[in-house]
Amino acid sequence: MNVFVLTGAGISAESGLGTFRDPGGLWRRFDPMRLATPEAFAREPEEVHAFYNLRRHGVRQAEPNAAHAALVRLESGLAARGGRLFLCTQNVDDLHERAGARAVTHMHGELMRARCTACGESRPWAEELGLGTACPACGRRGGMRPDVVWFGEMPFHLEAIAEALDAADLFVAIGTSGAVYPAAGFVARARGAGIPTREVNLAPSDTAGLFDDARYGPATRAVPEAVDEILREAGAGP
Incomplete structure (x- = not known):
């Protein structure tokens, strides 16, 4: 079978x-168009990183x-x-x-992975991401993002x-x-x-x-x- x-x-x-669309869900508390799109990451990368770092911390604490x-x-x-x-x-x-x-x-995608927008490298990632994070493969800073599917992708x-x-x-x-x-x-x-x-x-x-x-x-x-x-x-x- x-x-x-x-x-x-x-x-x-x-x-x-948290769920997403239920009362009290993530998208009732956070605007997905400001935090979960490629355009949001290009416009406000620090805010996007802060949101996903918070979520990554939550996953690490969950069982x-x-x-x-x-x-x-x-x-x-x-x-x-x-x-x-x-x-x-x-x-x-x-x-x-x-x-x-x-x-x-x-x-x-997976929140506990990160992907480089410059070279495409994807690898496990449990720590925080930020503008200063360097890609382990190509060395570029500022291009590492959560390896998740955003709206429009x-x-x-x-x-x-x-x-x-x-x-x-x-x-x-x-x-x-x-x-x-x-x-x-x-x-x-x-x-x-x-x-x-x-x-x-x-x-x-x-x-x-x-x-x-x-x-x-x-x-x-x-x-x-x-x-x-x-x-x-x-x-x-x-």
Whole structure:
């Protein structure tokens, strides 16, 4: 059984990382057009760096929760039966990896990586970034940025994502708002291909009507329950 799982900010909320569009979410408190675009970085790099340094600090302080751990169990359980989990996340945190996930596709990039706008070098980066940060590869200062996808930029790995989605036996969206494209369109693509679809979320998403079934509740409860169900369906669990 091949399962495609898409995760969004809701899976990390109980780890203390803010969601984006919910009441009190990051984009209710910060203007994304001032902080999350290439134009913003060109215009106000120090302010953009301050925002992402704050977020990077938050990720370092956060710990994976039971929902992240459940997906690790799903990954190993499917593999033991000759199946595969394709874990695609909209999140820029590293909690899936720290929980033990072996393969994670970050379509919106990774906050704990930095990329040089001059030479394109990308590498792991847990410390602060600023105008004085030199690229380890080319030595240029002022061009290092978070290796994340900003508004107006193309998400990463779209070809691999499309191939994995088309090959899936089940599509599951976890903790997503259903408001951000192209990820919000994955459920329609899956339905068009005849792939069963399932939503696991705190509350119905913007695309809830497109899912075949749903499980609602806090991620630390709903995701482990959903994983148990999938493993039973795959013959890989109790």
